[in-house]
Amino acid sequence: MLISKLKYFIPALFAFTLVFSGCEKDKLYDVNEETILPANANKTKLKSDQQYIAILYANLFQTALSSDDLFEASECVQSIGDKDLVHEVLISNYMNQQGVIxxxxxxxxxxxxxxxxxxxxxxxxxxxxxxxxxxxxxxxxxxxxxxxxxxxxxxxxxxxxxxx
Amino acid sequence: MKRRGFIKKAAAATAGAFTVPYILPSGRLFAASGAQLAEHVVMVMFAGGVRQQESVERNYLAQSQGIPAEGNIMYNMLDGLPPTQKIVYGTDGNLAGDTPIPQILNSTLQQQGTLFQEVRSSHAGHYGGMNALLQGNTLFSQGLRQKPLNPTVFEYARRHLGIPASKTWFVGGGIGNSTPLMNYSNHPDYGPDYGANFLAPSITFGSQGQEHLSNAKIYHPEEELNPIYQMKYFLDNNFENVGGTIESIYNTEDEKQNIKLFMREMYNLGGNISRPPVSDNNDLNTVAYAVEVMKWFKPNLTVVNLGNVDACHSNYTDYLRALHRADHAVGHIWNQVNQIPGMANNTVMLITPECGRNLNSNPIKDENDWRAFDHSDANTQRVFTQMVGPNVPSNLVRGGIGNQIGETADNCPTIAEILGFKADVMGSGLISSTAQSLFDRI
Structure with a gap:
């Protein structure tokens, strides 16, 4: 008797579960718009003449430039209008010195x-x-x-x- | 092709070559708009604030110190006999400054050209005054430590003549007073793409330059510089520059190489360049290097800024010495220009102080007990302009005390007229409404 009742109950339960669980509303996931920038895009501040020279010297010689030399070198950079050109001259001057690592x-x-x-x-x-x-x-x-x-x-x- | 057809086509091609407009850095097309009076212009921004009383009025000490000693201490530029007493402006002999520097021009610039004796300077300061000379405008909104707001004459020249950066030079007496800012403006239609090369020889070739620039390695253009530039350009292409632009004038790689060779030559010469006969202050050093720039690059436009006269704020004797030397410097430039192949007899020189100086002195006295002068009152608005060169009337004087003819802003359209782009400048809407070419005021 019990078995004959279960015979109908189990499929009914399965059908019920299937129907009502299948009706659950799907979740939708949006994607926020993001501007993809390259790895170097976080550099937004232009170095001052003194910052450029100090960092350049430290990068090449692995030591700090003295404040007197830094002041003089930045005056040199200001004394020439084409910044690319004066940077070239400055770098090649450093490359000609002893101690570049x-x-x-x-x-x-x-x-x-x-x-x-x-x-x-x-x-x-x-x-x-x-x-x-x-x-x-x-x-x-x-x-x-x-x-x-x-x-x-x-x-x-x-x-x-x-x-x- | 038949002979007649060939001649016809050859003639058309030749005519086309002369009339086709230049393609300029902006990608826009412009034709040269006028005939040139000369191919080269040199403008001297004269000396750092000059009183009319000691310059064109030839009053020496008479209207400054109450001493009845008159005379002309600028006898390369102006006619007139020098003072006969209280001589302090020369080189040192038995006494400091007692030996005047001999005249170096055979005839004065006044005899060779045109002198506007009374010109209006609308600015009492150096930067405003120099900007008026360069921009043709008297913008009172111009800040002191700010790029010129309106285009400079360098930008007009480069844009409307289609000339490269190495054909326009601004040689400054130093890097103070915002001088390095004046080689181009912030104007959106002009700006750094049309800027001039700037050089401050006292720094570049002075002790600082000797220490930090003179030992530069010379790289082989093809084998070393090419790879450097190729790798740099790759890095530049990969750099997403969201922080604004790097503002600087632009020389082509060939121009850069040429400028580096010029610098190398100057360092090799070690100061042994064609200096004025007397070369004992910064202005004279500046003009010596300005002449070397002219010899090397033969610029269409060279502007030289002298400033030692500004010693007058605290030392009147030094002012007289600097004024006498500024005259010597101008004489040297004119002598040298007329020996440079290509520039000789093809250069117009203009000389104008950026501002005058006060009528009344300040309380500071120098070693001779003479009073010093600042620049802020109505007398500051009184300056002069000299022009000399081809197509400039000789021995002509215009204006005089109480009869101002011309203003400092006139120099920009005057240069434009000499080099052949006057219509572009006058039609730009960017110069002072009262500014006009000095040729139109003659």
Whole structure:
């Protein structure tokens, strides 16, 4: 008797559960609009002449420039109208001095990945993106005359390096 | 092709080459709008506040110190005999300053050109005055530590003549008084794309420059600089610049290389350049390097800013010495310009103080017990302008005491007329409504 009753109850229960649980309203998840910016987009403030020189010197020599030298060097930058040009002259002046801390060409070529990570960290305070890493690896590997000094020079001249 | 057809097409092509407008950095097309009176202009912003009494009035000490000693201490620029007593403005002989610097021009600029004896300066300060000379406008809303609000004559020249940055130079006496700001304006239609190269030789080639710039490594243009630029441009393309633009004038890579070679040459010469016969102050050092800039780049427009006369705030004797040397400096520029191939007989020079100085002295006395002068009263509005060069009438004097002809804002349209873009400047709506070319005031 009980078995014959269960015979109808269980399928009915299953059907009931199926019908009413299936009617539960679906949750909708929206996605907020986000502007996707590259890793370097948080740099919005232009360095002053003194900031640029102080950071450049520290990046190249791994030591601080004296305040007298910093003042004089910033006057030099102000004394020439083309900022790109005076930065070039300043960097090449530093590159001609003793004490610039640079890896050798052999060290760079033995570990290009490591060199790139170190260079990005040193100058741009971030890691390279995959695209950047790929470009520079390719560029260094296909240009045997490119040495660490030239890579450092290009980073110090870049627009991103003017900002923090 | 038949001979007649060839000649016809060749003639059309030649005519086209002369009439096709220039393609300019903005991507817009402009034709040169007028005939040139000369291919080069040099404007000297004269000296840092000059009283009429000691310059065109040739009064020496008579109207400043109450001493009856008159005479002309600017005898390269102006006609007139020098003072015969109380000589302090020269080089040191038996006494300080007792040996006047000999005249270096065969005839005065007054005889060679046109002198506007009484010109109105609408600004009592250096920056406002210099801006009026450069902008052709007397904007009273112009801030002191702010880029010019309206286009400078450099920008007009570059935009409307289609000339590169290395053909316009602003050589400053230093980097004080916002001087480095004046090589281009903030105006949205002009600005840094049309700015002039700025150079302050006392810094660039002075002890600071020797220490921080002179030892620059020379990189090979193809093997070293090319890779540097290629990697830099890659980095720049990857930089999402949301923090605003980096404002600077733009020289092409070839121009940059040329400027670097010029700097290298100056450092190699170590100051042994063609200096004026006497070269014992900053103004004379500045003009020496300005002349080197002209020799190297042959600019269409060079503006030189002198400022030692401003010593008058606290030392009248130093003021007289600086004024005498500023005259010597101008004479040297004119001598040298007329020896530079391409610029000789093809350059007009204008000389105007950016402002005058007060009628009455301040309480500060110098070693001779002479009183000093600031610049703030009505006498400050009195200055002069000299023009000399091709197509400038010689031995002509216009205006005089009580008869002001011209204003400092006239220099901008005057330069425009000389270089052939007057219509563009006059039609810009950006210069003072009363400013006009000095050629129209003659």
């Amino acid at each position: 640079l890896p050798t060409n052999e060290e760079m070529r033995a570990d290009v990945d490591g060199f790139l990570t170190e260079t990005y960290n040193r100058f741009l305070v971030r890691n390279p993106t995959e695209a950047e890493r790929q470009y520079f690896k390719n560029y260094i590997n296909t240009h045997p005359n490119v040495r660490p000094e030239l890579v450092y020079f290009s980073f110090a001249l870049s627009n991103e390096y003017q900002y923090y």
